[in-house]
Amino acid sequence: MKIIDIYARIKKDLNYLEKELLKSVHSDHPELRETSSHLLKAGGKRLRPVFVLLAGQFGDYDLDKLKYIAIPMELIHMASLVHDDVIDDADTRRGQLTVKSKWDNRIAMYTGDYIFAKAIGVATQLSNPTIHQIMSKAIVELCIGEMEQIRYFFHTGQTLRNYLLRIKRKTALLIAISCQLGAIASGVPETISNRLYLYGYNVGMAFQIRDDLLDITGTEKELGKPPGSDVKQGNITLPILCALREDKLRAPLLEELNRIRAAEGQTDVSRFLDIVRGSEGVRQAEELASRYIDRAIQALGPLPEIQAKKDLIRVAHFVGNRSY
Amino acid sequence: MKIIDIYARIKKDLNYLEKELLKSVHSDHPELRETSSHLLKAGGKRLRPVFVLLAGQFGDYDLDKLKYIAIPMELIHMASLVHDDVIDDADTRRGQLTVKSKWDNRIAMYTGDYIFAKAIGVATQLSNPTIHQIMSKAIVELCIGEMEQIRYFFHTGQTLRNYLLRIKRKTALLIAISCQLGAIASGVPETISNRLYLYGYNVGMAFQIRDDLLDITGTEKELGKPPGSDVKQGNITLPILCALREDKLRAPLLEELNRIRAAEGQTDVSRFLDIVRGSEGVRQAEELASRYIDRAIQALGPLPEIQAKKDLIRVAHFVGNRSY
Numbered sequence: 001m002k003i004i005d006i007y008a009r010i011k012k013d014l015n016y017l018e019k020e021l022l023k024s025v026h027s028d029h030p031e032l033r034e035t036s037s038h039l040l041k042a043g044g045k046r047l048r049p050v051f052v053l054l055a056g057q058f059g060d061y062d063l064d065k066l067k068y069i070a071i072p073m074e075l076i077h078m079a080s081l082v083h084d085d086v087i088d089d090a091d092t093r094r095g096q097l098t099v100k101s102k103w104d105n106r107i108a109m110y111t112g113d114y115i116f117a118k119a120i121g122v123a124t125q126l127s128n129p130t131i132h133q134i135m136s137k138a139i140v141e142l143c144i145g146e147m148e149q150i151r152y153f154f155h156t157g158q159t160l161r162n163y164l165l166r167i168k169r170k171t172a173l174l175i176a177i178s179c180q181l182g183a184i185a186s187g188v189p190e191t192i193s194n195r196l197y198l199y200g201y202n203v204g205m206a207f208q209i210r211d212d213l214l215d216i217t218g219t220e221k222e223l224g225k226p227p228g229s230d231v232k233q234g235n236i237t238l239p240i241l242c243a244l245r246e247d248k249l250r251a252p253l254l255e256e257l258n259r260i261r262a263a264e265g266q267t268d269v270s271r272f273l274d275i276v277r278g279s280e281g282v283r284q285a286e287e288l289a290s291r292y293i294d295r296a297i298q299a300l301g302p303l304p305e306i307q308a309k310k311d312l313i314r315v316a317h318f319v320g321n322r323s324y
Numbered sequence: 325m326k327i328i329d330i331y332a333r334i335k336k337d338l339n340y341l342e343k344e345l346l347k348s349v350h351s352d353h354p355e356l357r358e359t360s361s362h363l364l365k366a367g368g369k370r371l372r373p374v375f376v377l378l379a380g381q382f383g384d385y386d387l388d389k390l391k392y393i394a395i396p397m398e399l400i401h402m403a404s405l406v407h408d409d410v411i412d413d414a415d416t417r418r419g420q421l422t423v424k425s426k427w428d429n430r431i432a433m434y435t436g437d438y439i440f441a442k443a444i445g446v447a448t449q450l451s452n453p454t455i456h457q458i459m460s461k462a463i464v465e466l467c468i469g470e471m472e473q474i475r476y477f478f479h480t481g482q483t484l485r486n487y488l489l490r491i492k493r494k495t496a497l498l499i500a501i502s503c504q505l506g507a508i509a510s511g512v513p514e515t516i517s518n519r520l521y522l523y524g525y526n527v528g529m530a531f532q533i534r535d536d537l538l539d540i541t542g543t544e545k546e547l548g549k550p551p552g553s554d555v556k557q558g559n560i561t562l563p564i565l566c567a568l569r570e571d572k573l574r575a576p577l578l579e580e581l582n583r584i585r586a587a588e589g590q591t592d593v594s595r596f597l598d599i600v601r602g603s604e605g606v607r608q609a610e611e612l613a614s615r616y617i618d619r620a621i622q623a624l625g626p627l628p629e630i631q632a633k634k635d636l637i638r639v640a641h642f643v644g645n646r647s648y
Contacts, residue, residue, distance in 0.1 A: 029468045031475060083437065087430045106411045106474055109433060113407065113440070114467035120444055121460035127453040136445035143438035144353045150430055151355060 003318040006311045010053050013063055017049050017070050024071050024122050025115060035099050035111040039078055042096040047207075048073040050315065051175060052182035055196045057308035059186025068125045069181045072135065075119035077174060080142060082112035087150065087233075095224035131181055138173045145169025153234030154261045156244060156254060163238055164205070171211075172204030195299050199312060202296035207319045209289040212237035214322075216276050228273050231257070232265035238288065242281030249279050293320035327642040330635045334377050337387050341373050341394050348395050348446050349439060359423050359435040363402055366420040371531075372397040374639065375499060376506035379520045381632035383510025392449045393505045396459065399443035401498060404466055406436035411474065411557075419548035455505055462497045469493025477558030478585045480568060480578060487565055488529070495535075496528030519623050523636060526620035531643045533613040536561035538646075540600050552597050555581070556589035562612065566605035573603050617644035 007014065025036035049070035056066045085098040086108045092098060100108035116139075123135055148166045152158050179200035183193035214223060215230045216239050230237050236244075243249050256272040276282065296316045303309050331338065349360035373394035380390045409422040410432045416422060424432035440463075447459055472490045476482050503524035507517035538547060539554045540563050554561050560568075567573050580596040600606065620640045627633050 027468065029471055032468060032471055083433060086433065105429075107471070109407060109410065110467055110471045110474070112437075114464065114471070116437070116440070117460060117463040117467050121457070121464055124453055124456035124460050127451075129448055129451040132448040132456065133445070136441060136448050139441040140438065140445055143434055143441050144351065144356060147353055147356055147431070147434045147438070150434070 003314065006054075006314055007050070009307075009311070010050065013053055014046060014049065016063065017053075017067060017074075018046070020067055021071055021074060024075065025118055027114070031103075031107065032111065032114055035103060035107060036115060038096075038102065039082065039099060039111070039115070044074075044078075046074060047315075048077055048175065048178040051178040051200060051312075054308045054311050054315070055179040055182030055193075055200075056186040057306060058183055058192055058196065058303065059188035061186055065126065065185045066182060068122055069131070069178070069185050072119040072123040073174065073178045073181075075115050075122070076135075076139060076142070079112045079116035079119065080146070082108050082115065084146070086112075087146070092225045126185065128184070131184060134177055134181060134184075138177045141169045141173050145171075145173075149235060152236065154236070154257060156236060156257060158236060158241070160238075160241060163236075163241055167205060167208040167212075168201070171208040172201050175204035175207065176200035192303060195303060198299040199296045199316070202292045202299060203316050203319050206289040206292035206296065206316075209238055209285055209292070210319065210322055213239055213282065213285050213289070216240075216273060217282060228269035231260060231269055231272055232267075234261065234265070238285040239276055239279070239281035242284040243276045243279035244281075246279055246281075249275055290320055293317065327638065330378075330638055331374070333631075333635070334374065337377055338370060338373065340387065341377075341391060341398075342370070344391055345395055345398060348399065349442055351438070355427075355431065356435065356438050359427060359431060360439060362420075362426065363406065363423060363435070363439070368398075368402075370398060371639075372401055372499065372502040375502040375524060375636075378632045378635050378639070379503040379506030379517075379524075380510040381630060382507055382516055382520065382627065383512035385510055389450065389509045390506060392446055393455070393502070393509050396443040396447040397498065397502045397505075399439050399446070400459075400463060400466070403436045403440040403443065404470070406432050406439065408470070410436075411470070416549045450509065452508070455508060458501055458505060458508075462501045465493045465497050469495075469497075473559060476560065478560070478581060480560060480581060482560060482565070484562075484565060487560070487562055491529060491532040491536075492525070495532040496525050499528035499531065500524035516627060519627055522623040523620045523640070526616045526623060527640050527643050530613040530616035530620065530640075533562055533609055533616070534643065534646055537563055537606065537609050537613070540564075540597055541606060552593035555584060555593055555596060556591075558585065558589070562609040563600055563603070563605035566608040567600045567603035568605075570603055570605075573599055614644055617641065 022037065022040055025033075025040065027033045027036065052066055052070040052073060056062075082099050086100045086105050091101040098108070099111050123132060126132075145166055145168070148162075149170065152162060152166065176197045177200070180193050180197035183196045212230065215227055215237065218227050220226045231240065240253070244253055253272070253275055256269075256275065260267055260269060260272065293316050297313050300309055300312060346361065346364055349357075349364065351357045351360065376390055376394040376397060380386075406423050410424045410429050415425040422432070423435050447456060469490055469492070472486075473494065476486060476490065500521045501524070504517050504521035507520045536554065539551055539561065542551050544550045555564065564577070568577055577596070577599055580593075580599065584591055584593060584596065617640050621637050624633055624636060
């Protein structure tokens with residue numbers, strides 16, 4: 001049984017959401033319609049909507065309610081990607097030109113603002129204030145996470161805790177609340193929605209660690225962008241942090257980091273990547289990702305044995321092993 | 325009776341809001357606390373909170389409810405200013421360094437995102453979905469307005485309608501809904517909140533036209549930034565649009581605009597400003613602003629004769645005549 005089977009099972013609902021997603025950013029403004037559609041059509045795994053739909057199956061599953069969670073979750077994610085690309089000065093994402101590259105930074109900024117505002121607008125269709133409060137708090141944390149990322153650029157003295165807190169804010173929280181809110185919107189008891197939150201948090205942590213690993217170990221073809229993008233912008237990720245702890249590698253890595261920083265990322269980073277690939281850092285990061293996946297699955301333990309539970313376990317395994 | 329007297333009458337509540345405003349952006353993140361506080365402390369007329377409080381007096385005035393409107397309104401306004409300054413490449417605002425200038429563009433972007441998210445978070449304390457829907461729609465329009473501004477940079481063929489729709493989205497709507505939502509949160513009948521919306525819309529239009537005029541006719545000392553900032557970035561405002569219609573001025577103005585555009589705004593614009601100042605454009609823009617003020621006051625006509633009504637009329641006159 002593969003991830004594709006889970007998508008197949010909820011395909012009809014996902015297709016519906018895909019259309020609603022596109023409708024949600026429809027605008028009379030020609031440029032915003034173009035930038036937003038460009039962004040949506042560039043694809044993505046739609047992981048957050050998948051989590052919303054699966055979590056919703058633990059209660060009274062109602063797509064007409066769940067869409068007001070799933071669409072904002074995906075839109076908030078996309079808005080943050082557009083703003084990310086401005087910061088990272090990224091030209092491609094998923095093999096497609098970014099908004100900031102196809103248009104410019106100013107347009108990317110307002111496209112992000114616009115999609116973000118649309119996300120809030122869709123969520124207001126639900127009248128449960130708890131949902132809005134959870135969502136807005138997560139967005140605040142997301143912004144703090146982005147700021148933290150800038151703050152720790154090229155900061156080789158950062159701790160593992162700094163890194164983990166940052167990816168929690170940047171990635172894990174949004175996945176956690178996708179699960180939690182999907183459940184809340186379906187009227188499940190709090191004990192269940194809290195467990196789904198915990199599941200999502202752990203899967204989200206593993207997801208980001210995997211993402212950071214792929215930027216070290218992946219190829220341009222697999223990633224849709226050149227590997228080493230993280231270090232070029234100064235983002236010290238888990239495998240790098242671990243590698244920096246190895247006595248023999250610390251000095252050459254610091255030297256490389258200084259060189260990359262001095263070149264403002266406009267330099268070849270293959271030597272740097274080779275050192276990290278040959279370090280224990282890759283294995284250690286993989287181990288930590290696996291541990292998060294284990295915890296995610298544990299969190300589901302007491303939940304009723306419905307199909308969605310099996311699916312969530314499979315998604316967790318997929319995230320834990322993904323190579324793209 | 326002056327504007328200062330209106331502020332005096334609601335001073336206690338405004339002081340309370342000022343403290344709450346600062347609390348609302350409090351963050352454990354050192355940089356975000358610094359950038360947000362810098363922004364708030366740089367001041368501003370707090371016009372949107374004033375409108376919320378005055379509109380609230382038409383119903384059951386409850387500051388504990390109104391603050392959940394007034395604070396988001398001011399925060400949304402401030403978030404848009406931070407992002408504006410990135411686009412405009414502005415170094416100063418109200419005589420203070422901008423976030424993008426004191427820190428950098430990336431930090432300004434996330435500071436804006438953060439303040440925006442905080443605004444939504446504060447608003448979620450109210451459980452009336454109508455309020456959230458009106459607010460989120462206005463934010464969407466605000467973003468479209470910002471995009472429109474970019475789209476029409478140096479666009480000398482734009483119509484008066486293009487300009488008016490843009491300033492409606494960019495400025496008037498937020499002021500309109502400050503009045504409307506202050507009224508709704510106080511439980512007034514829809515006929516009254518709609519009239520207050522209409523008042524706010526017209527005052528907002530006049531406010532932005534005045535703002536655009538001041539950028540032509542004001543001095544650096546009055547403005548807290550050099551005059552001509554609008555045209556330097558390509559923003560063709562009402563006095564300029566009107567001046568472009570004068571046969572004798574059109575050719576020299578177009579020539580100046582081409583020169584300013586070619587220099588990417590890094591040039592002296594005093595000749596350009598002199599031409600516009602000497603045109604009919606200034607008077608025509610002043611006339612239109614006055615007409616909006618008249619309409620704003622008319623909108624209040626059927627409302628009960630309470631002190632807040634007199635205050636709103638005075639605020640309208642103040643906006644119509646403001647020279648700073």
